Amino acid sequence: MTATTSTQTRNPYLEGFLAPVASEVTATDLPVTGHIPEHLDGRYLRNGPNPAAEVDPALYHWFSGDAMVHGVALRDGKACWYRNRWVRTPAVCAALGEPAPTGLNPRAGMLSVGPNTNVLSHAGQTLALVEGGGANYTLTDDLDTVGPCDFDGTLAGGYTAHPHRDPTTGELHAVSYSFARGRTVQYSVIDAQGRARRTVDIAVTGSPMMHDFSLTDKYVVIYDLPVTFNPVEVLPATVPRWLSAPARLVAQSVLGRVRIPSPITAMVNRDTRPIHTMPYSWDPDYPARIGVMPREGGNDDIKWFDVEPCYVYHPLNAYSETRDGAEMLVLDVVRYSRMFDSDRRGPGDSRPTLDRWTINLASGSVTTERRDDRPQEFPRINESLLGGKHRFGYTVGIDGGFLDNGDSDMSSALYKHDYATGSATVAALDPELLLGEMSFVPNPVAAAAEDDGILLGYGYHRGRDEGQLVLVDAQTLESVATVHLPQRVPMGFHGNWAPRC
Template sequence: MSNPFTQGNYAPVRQEHTCTDLPVIGEIPDHLDGRYLRNGPNPISEIDPDTYNWFMGDGMVHGIRLRDGKAEWYRNRWVRSPVTTRALGEPPRPRNPRAGLDVLGANTNIIGHAGRTLALVEGGATNYELTDELDTVGPCDFDGTLPGGYTAHPKRDPETGELHAVSYFFGRGNTVQYSVIGADGRARRTVDVTVSGSPMMHDFSLTENHVVFYDLPVSFDARQAVEGAVPAWLRRPAQLVVSALIGRVRVPDPITARMASFTPANRSFPYRWNPRYPARIGVMPRSGGARDVRWFDVEPCYVFHPLNAYETETGLVLEIVRHAKVFDADLSGPSEGAPTLDRWTVDFKSGRVREERLDDRQQEFPRVDERLVGKRHRYGYAVGDDTLFKHDMTTGKTETRSFGEGNQVGEFVFEPRTPDAAEDDGVLMGLRYSAAEERSDLLLLDAETLETVAEVQLPDRVPNGFHGNWVPADS
């Protein structure tokens, strides 16, 4: 079977660009002063289609600087992990084992926080600080306050500016870690929470007073972890060693160090669907501890990305993109069934979760107005191949914008026109790939009408990747 994540716009680009004065069709709104940043996998070495998993490609960040109605520059850079540095023939860089396992360049998200640009990844791997121009500064452990890796999906409290997160790593065994990074860029609180095993907890939800854990049936598989990373005659003992190390690894051990010597693109993905693993969500007060978590059963499924969550008089509402199953028959990427937009209503009194379908069309990468993270919202945005969805949670209606056959769009992020503007008074920013032109554009859309405001034309294509954010110049 061919691997779809090695073909078309999933295939890597081979060049780093620095381009200035980019062509623009339309008018860039004057209030946009900052950088649109996007991260995603871009293998630097030859891909083996039989073993490649989309999540394992070396990280490459892309950025477009907007100011005074102009697109000043576009840059794309590999995150300089030891693998990419070696492949590019550059001198070795200092390593920081406390920052996590440096087995691949952070490839999943990119944010601005406390005056820094951070390329993020999960699963105990190293996160990296970048310059404003996207060159790698070095490993990030939040000034030594949060060792052992982080997450690709922190959520910023719109009131305090703090980053809340839930991190997982097989070395933590049957625990995940909730953390709070202050506006100063240092961890001020961590809580270890016991879960059912060693799950891939890709994301979480945050409300004004609670943290929500998605403990779902994709878990660490020692057999998969060593497949392709060690010679065949060593695999069985390596599996036993890795299994014994689960829950006790804090810095690179001999097995993971050996795994790191192989290019990430050709190392097997170490997580897979586990039908024996219970599906449940946990709810913990933000100020609480592990003993305060309440667990609620849900139907087996997987959630990569919640849209948002908020509180009601009787519990919580969680709006999520639900996958019926992932990483079972196909380990190359999340390709087993169409993900849908669902709502889970948690009733604290009955101890149950009511599950309902909001939209059965295939979609992913949901986003809301970041000013409403953890609060009741009206609008949510998601994408499906060539289509942008705008969901109105008040009326139950959905507007769509199709970009036509041969085009693909990635995640769109909302930026309000002013700090106190209405919820859809602003622009949506995201990348569109044109197969006919073999090139990508940054699209700026009117969030109310979904009509194009401006197109920033890029010199090359941006491979299908993961997450992007708008980072204002004053952040």
């Protein structure tokens, strides 16, 4: 089964490197160029949107595609297998002509939203993740679907696409949002056994799209920014058909403003009809601010700091330090000046830059510094340093393609940023190679340097029309190995290394 699109309307999020693939493939004993380090024993997993049924390119939003997870297993210097699988949501099963899944749990979140954004392993499980109140799913090690995940009954109403793992405790910290929560978001901590040990409701200005957050060794940092819920976009899919016209108008007026009662939330969650439009848009009247809460604090402990209107999908890292007797919070982020304003099909409104906010937690002053004005995304660090002071960060340069409304070919680059020297190094990769997100896997050496590791992620070689798993030395940015895949892997969203237990 494949996505089919009309030739009458172009959509840059359905073309080139971003185009969906038609088939689920399993391949073993994959060919390799170079040498895969022997210590890499596990799976590299990456999630992303891949429509399983026909979509209208005039309306299709990149973030709404059905979830497809791609994986490569590495062991003993070999690439053992590649496989890709759609996550079997009700919509995917219907599109593929398969029986509807059973045992669906609406408590886990909205079943109309595909878990297409991230994939990671935690507490012995592989989790396909999405935000905005959608249900997350558990997968097998071979990427087959088990079913919706609510963390052993301890967390309801969806989760997040971007939990952060505390490198000391192994706990997953998250900030989750949903229009059903009204003017609140939820901070949660999932323990190393996969159960929620703590949740905190945090009051915000409205109903913002909060894709990610930052975590330091002391603080939870939330980004309350002016991309907010637009009920007009989502109302037909989430409000039951039996509601009268006046009742629908009332529902429209309150969605995203007040917490929806549990019985109605359960009804919304049971609706399996997919949502293909984006229910969030730029709100120029919404104040942009950053919230800072102690990790064991509550809503009353948050301090808010105003910033210029912008949007942040992904922070690189955050940490606090003392300067001249004052505690300073440092936030390195990829920043957009606008989001979902004129481009209603994806993040093409502005070019993302690498910026730094420094907040004086005592005086409240916020300074902004542009670290790199080249368009880039998918920031990653050596996550053993998450929440502490880092020196190095890695991003993927992106230009053309959807940032140019599809009018020019996409290009990509791999950057290494040195915050000690202020320099940035560009990897000398094949110009025909397009990269997605690259994850950092540290080398297992005692007292290893911060940048001693391997970067790995999927790429597409246009000249060979070939999907690849690319391994790069994180210190030198030189190629280490390339795993040649049996099909292209679309650019997609987020991936992680899952070591074998």
